[in-house]
Amino acid sequence: MREGEVRVVPDPLAFTAQALARRGALLEVAQGGEVLALLPPELSREMGLSEEVRLSAVGAEDAVACGLGTPLLEAVVGAARREVPITAARVVREQAPKVGHARSLAERFVIRNGVAEVLEAAGAEATYLVAWLAYVAEADERHEGVVTLGVHAQEGAVPEEGFITACDVGGEGTLAPWREPTVVPGAEQWLARYTPAEEERALRGLREATARRHERDYERMAEYYAAMVAEARAPRRRVDGAAVEAKVQHLQAERDNKLRALADRFTLRVHTRLAAALWVLAPVARVRLHVRRRKGSRELVLRLPAGAQGFDRLPCEGCQGTTERPALCDERLHVLCETCVPLASGRPRCPACG
Ligand SMILES: [Zn+2]
Ligand SMILES: [Zn+2]
Structure with a gap:
């Protein structure tokens, strides 16, 4: 325990009352330290309590006990376990990747059937969503494991392992609280898109x-x-x-x-379930790349987040995968992966153009 840090062990009555309050119960402290709780109908059904209930530490004639070992405390703890903890953190600035390094990586970035030119490299921040998926795989034997997966919240690019490690339990000293996180709608759809393949890789x-x-x-x-x-x-x-x-x-x-x-x-x-999720605000080196193929051109953004050895893999616009070395289609310069376009020579067939 760090100096100056005080940890209070919550008493079972307070813990139960707070857990019920988080689920929408109204609380009022009554005489003698008991708590009057007004529960939403759904919660009252789940907990097997009447909608208006008096909670006490020890239990009494007209009060429900919620001390250690009581059915109510067990039910509340069980419900808390089923809730997926979603938190937010930022990666500290000291971990910011070097812009010069990102620029030299970008200069070597390969467009398999086109050319690329670095327009700009600069320090920036980016929001990622990292998920821990717990799986149980059963046949004649039973195995359990965890798959960790991260995505750039808006664009769905997939950060390299080093970034995930920085966000993981081992990343002590790299994370700080992110008090007012901006939640990016749609980020979980990127996670859902990559989950089956990641799970298969793990299995x-x-x-x-x-x-x-x-x-x-x-x-x-x-x-x-x-x-x-x-x-x-x-x-x-x-x-x-x-x-x-x-x-x-x-x-x-x-x-x-x-x-x-x-x-x-x-x-x-x-069987897979989401065990935990973390919104991460991370310092990144952001590179704007001008890419050309035949007569067409477009801009791509590459990101090197804290801890990563390479740029986030770009989402393939032709399938559900990602790519480190994209090819571009002729018409609209869609970013295409190694599976969609195995050979860079000739005219690529583009699933995105149809
Ligand atoms: Zn593809
Ligand atoms: Zn295309």
């Missing part, structure tokens, strides 16, 4: 390992039944041919059922 190893175990068990089971069928077809005693065939068919049906069940057992089921 790739798990999917492969699950598929390997599935394959192994599949082969074992298939071999086992193949041996059983072979044995049925070569009986030690004389058996009627129809009986052999019936036995074989029975074995094959059983095998098919078991293999189907196996497929189900090794199907990865993934």
Whole structure:
């Protein structure tokens, strides 16, 4: 604990009352330290309380107890856990990237089928939204993990890992409170756009390992039944041919059922929820780039945020991905990624132009 910092342990009554107030309850402190609470109907239903309720630390005839271990406190704590904490912070100015460095990076920035020229490089600030997504992936085994993803709030460019690290728990000393954050509407849509691919990237190893175990068990089971069928077809005693065939068919049906069940057992089921989100105001080096392709030209903005080794990856205008080395289309110079335009030579087909 830092010097001069005083931490007060909230008492359960105050904690419960505040939690209810955050959810719209009206409070009034009554005699004897009890609290009168008027709950919105929805909250009263969720908590299993009447709309007008008297809360006390210990409980009394006409009061609901909310001390440690009481059902009400448990319910309030449970509800608080389900709330997604969204906070705001700014990256301190000392972390500002060097403008000269950004300029020299920009001079080497590659437009795969065009030319670029730096118009201006300057220090600026930019707003990012960073999300922590907690996933549970279950098949024959259960795995949990967290995927962290950030976006430039307005333009959807994706900052490089170094910036995320600066915003993460390890980033002590880099973050300061951002008291009046500007929330950018639509930023969460950029997050939603990139989430499936990021999640798949995080799950790739798990999917492969699950598929390997599935394959192994599949082969074992298939071999086992193949041996059983072979044995049925070569009986030690004389058996009627129809009986052999019936036995074989029975074995094959059983095998098919078991293999189907196996497929189900090794199907990865993934549940993801937003665990936390952070609005970040960060110092950036902002570069305006003039890009040309054939007779057309346009301007692109590149940003190097605090902590990042490279510019934010630009959103591809042809798909849901991003690009570090864009190509441009002929008509409107749309920014296109390496998947949309794998080869920079020739006339690119532009999904954005249709
Ligand atoms: Zn693309
Ligand atoms: Zn285009």
